[in-house]
Amino acid sequence: MNMNILKRIQSAFVVILLILVNSCSPIENRDELSNSFSPDNIQLEAVNSSPGSNKVSIKMSTPGVAGYWDYLIGKGYTNEIKDIVFPFTGKHTLTYHVTTPYMPNGDPGKYEFVQKSIDVTITKMDTRLADAYYKLVGNNLQGKTWVFDGTGGDNGGWFSMTDPGNPGAIWWDAGGSCCPPYDVKGRMVFDVSGGLNITTYSSPTDANPRKGTYGFNSDYSKLTITGGTNILGSYNDASGAPHGNAGNNGVFTIITLTDNIMTLWVSSSQGGTGWIWRFKAQ
Numbered sequence: 687m688n689m690n691i692l693k694r695i696q697s698a699f700v701v702i703l704l705i706l707v708n709s710c711s712p713i714e715n716r717d718e719l720s721n722s723f724s725p726d727n728i729q730l731e732a733v734n735s736s737p738g739s740n741k742v743s744i745k746m747s748t749p750g751v752a753g754y755w756d757y758l759i760g761k762g763y764t765n766e767i768k769d770i771v772f773p774f775t776g777k778h779t780l781t782y783h784v785t786t787p788y789m790p791n792g793d794p795g796k797y798e799f800v801q802k803s804i805d806v807t808i809t810k811m812d813t814r815l816a817d818a819y820y821k822l823v824g825n826n827l828q829g830k831t832w833v834f835d836g837t838g839g840d841n842g843g844w845f846s847m848t849d850p851g852n853p854g855a856i857w858w859d860a861g862g863s864c865c866p867p868y869d870v871k872g873r874m875v876f877d878v879s880g881g882l883n884i885t886t887y888s889s890p891t892d893a894n895p896r897k898g899t900y901g902f903n904s905d906y907s908k909l910t911i912t913g914g915t916n917i918l919g920s921y922n923d924a925s926g927a928p929h930g931n932a933g934n935n936g937v938f939t940i941i942t943l944t945d946n947i948m949t950l951w952v953s954s955s956q957g958g959t960g961w962i963w964r965f966k967a968q
Contacts, residue, residue, distance in 0.1 A: 728802040730782055738809030740775070743768040746782045746802075753784040759882065759901055773815050773827070774878040775808045818906040821943050822876050829877035832948060834918060835966040838866035845870075845919050845932075848960035853941055853951040857959065860932075867919040867932070873968060874918055876900065886915045909938045909950060917950065919963055932961045 728748045735741040744755060745766040755762040757770055757780045772778070780803065787797040811827070824830045836844035838861060845861030848854070861870065869888040877883050887895045898913025911917060919932055938950035941962070948965045 725800050725802045728782065728784070728800070730780075730802055730804040732780060732804050732806040734806070734808070735769070736812065738807065739813065740772045740808045740811050741813040742770050742772060742806050742808070744770065744780060744804075744806075751784055752786065753782055756781045756783060760904070771813050771815060772806075772808055773811075773819050773882065774880055775811065776880045777805055777807045778881075779803050779805050816902070816906055818902055818940075818943060819878065821945055822948070823878055825945075827878050829875060829879065831968040832874045832876065832965040833872070833968050834861070834866075834870055835947065835964045836862055838870055839863065842964075843962070844964040846962050847932075848951070848962050850954040850958060850960045853939075853949075853953075853960060853962050856962070861919075867921070869918050869921065872918050874965070884911060884913075884915060884917075886918060888918075888921075907940055909940055911936055911938070917963060918965070935961070938963075 728746065728751060731743075731745040731747060733743050733745075735743070743766070744757060744762075746753070746755070747765070751765075753765075755764075755767055757767065758778055759770070759772065782802050782804075784800040784802075787799050815827075819827065822830065834844055836842040840862050841859065842862040843856050843859055845867060846856045847858040847860060848856050858864070861867065869886075871890055872886060872888045872892065873890075874887075875883075875885045877885075882900050883897065884900045885895045885897050896915030898911055898915035900912070901910045902908065903910070916935070917938070920935060935952045938952060940948075941951050942949035942964075946967045948967075949962065950965075951960060951962045953960050
């Protein structure tokens with residue numbers, strides 16, 4: 687073989703080898719970056735507007751990190767949220783969730799999401815809440831008990847199946863004319879004692895109430911119930927009938943919320959029907 691041709695082949699081989707080596711470098715760099723990504727490197731701030739105030743601003747200030755805040759009464763898909771008004775006192779943990787996972791030890795077969803938390807302490811309610819809180823739990827935020835605004839067979843529309851698109855169009859007056867729910871004589875207690883709490887009693891003598899949490903959406907048009915309970919009339923009776931379709935809802939549209947009356951509705955429950963509940967303050 688011609689010596690010049692052999693040298694050209696050798697040179698070309700060296701160039702190809704260098705290209706392959708260099709092309710691997712960014713992958714190694716990315717692994718190095720992902721391995722160094724740790725909750726300890728995330729900087730969080732939570733600042734009360736005044737010492738102990740229930741108005742708090744939060745911020746994630748680490749460059750290159752993207753995610754969302756869970757601040758107990760809502761979520762914020764941004765790094766900084768100003769002037770959150772909390773409806774309770776106490777020490778609470780707020781969490782920032784990073785949306786991009788990282789690979790422990792650079793192993794692409796293993797990954798985990800990162801989160802970092804920070805505590806905030808609230809000792810005084812110096813900023814007024816949205817009116818919905820006072821109507822739901824009392825003018826002094828003392829907690830309030832709600833019961834059905836009706837009794838079985840009274841022909842009132844306080845627990846009814848409705849048109850899925852119209853809460854005013856009752857298809858079946860389940861509570862007022864026929865078949866009230868098993869917890870018709872129960873009660874619900876909403877409070878803000880260290881959190882947004884709801885406790886439901888299925889009867890006046892219920893010694894084992896269910897406890898959960900509640901929350902409003904941003905414009906206070908919906909009420910969400912989570913945790914280990916739900917509103918009255920959302921559980922099947924012992925036979926699973928006749929109003930089982932009213933259950934398994936977690937988000938309710940608020941039709942009415944005053945100091946004395948609360949009307950909730952779901953546009954489409956199980957079976958493609960709507961349901962409406964009407965409660966009164968006890």
